[in-house]
Amino acid sequence: MFPREIFVLRDHLGSVLTERTISDSRHSVSISDLGTQSCLCGRDAELAGRSVLLATSGQFLAGLAMIEIDGVARRMLLCPPDLKADHLASVMAAAGIDAVVTDQPDRFADIGDVLVLPVGLPQLAENRAQTLRATEWLMLTSGTSGVPKIVGHTLEGLCGAIIGDSPAPGAMPVWATFYDIRRYGGLQIFLRAIVGGGAMVLSDAGEALADHVARLQTRGVTHMSGTPSHWRRLLMSGAAAHFTPRYVRLSGEIADQAVLDGLKQAFPVASIGHAYASTEAGVGFAVNDGREGFPAGLIGQGRDGVDMKVVDGSLRIRSRRAAHAYVGHNAAALTDADGFVDTGDMLEQRGDRYYFVGRRGGIINVGGLKVHPEEIEAVINGHPDVRMSRARSRRSPITGGIVVADVVLVDGREAAGVDAVRGEILAACRARLASHKVPAMISFVPALDVTPAGKLARTDA
């Protein structure tokens, strides 16, 4: 029997006629050469049918190994750089890992009956493993507390939003992302580069932002993605002036009007789009009209094979791009009986548009009234002197909690005196928010923490 054609990355490496590369700050490889090279010393066939943990120190080797392992291993778990050491063993057990691909073999010296394969820069290899199967792709959720959940995808599902979608078309897209490609948001961009016939410029943990942006420009990056927090940090740095992308994409957090307008101003010729996606639900949709929120008409049945509905205020998605399951013993159900994933992202309809107002778990309780920090931040971020902000709960003996805000100002604004800015921010909040949502206190801070997944760190969420 002739097998059904299997969708694998190795079939998308193209010919030598295109100058497609994968690069980071130290290395660059030709994508078309990867068909005849191996970063596993030609030992890829040993991974046939195995459950592989891909645990590399950087993204470059991770990306090369993904291409080589896909289609060979039974499953491949992408280990993000910030996985806590004490979660590693439980994650490996839950995923039934029996092989590790790593450039840090010492880390796995004591784990017993598991094949450890070293990964390094690619070399010509005589015998490459044949395509055997559709490998299951496992990713970890980016929750900040507790053991991360393991989410199972197929490559076909992961690429569901990519095939046939070419934003800002033109010469070959050169993709880059502030994300790590071992997270859902970053992997989407890596797969766009490989499957969509482009090139990929990886970010490097520890590289200074100005150096990173200079490298993006040198490499001719045309398409770039990140969270609104990533983009705000770029806008704050002043480095954006030396970067001219064709397409700017935001995902992973709520894209408010202020950051969309800020990016439009910084990149006047770029298309700017914000996408909704989650590790569990996959890519829901992209919005390209430059406005926050999304058209109410997107809710309903069967747009691009994605069904969306709003139940109890939260967005529910049923889609072939969604993960198929949480993986592990006693893993919770990923979907309800009808196949919908509850995203936990809360929506509010105003007129003909829906707006994200926050996470269900991030609600601040002010005397029994519920407040989403994100809706307050959206108002504060609308002030022209504000670069980013975080609203949070402060404990109160009277109401349980009150809202306070930490605000980062545009460079140099602080010197001009903060009292006037504070007054203007509070006036804007009073004009647009119910009184319990107006921050009781505003502190001006030099910076706000961003998590390894690129999201504003919320200690009280």
Add this chain to the structure above:
Amino acid sequence: MPVRSRIIATIKQIADEQKVTLPPLTDDLTLHETGFDSLAFAILVARLEDDLGTDPFTLAEDAAFPETVGDFIRAYENVPA
């Protein structure tokens, strides 16, 4: 500025922000009569904690919330420094 006048100044500032018209603040005015709601009191207690470095209503587990403006001010004056 003594504690009493700092508290009075903060009450007036919050009344201004919350669009509350205060009656004259005498010691025997009940807190209810100030026109402050629980949110305004929550903001008052938080600002005073930042200003004076203490929150007498969280410190003591059994602290009953005061009934009058005078009781409220004394709760701050009686906190050991």
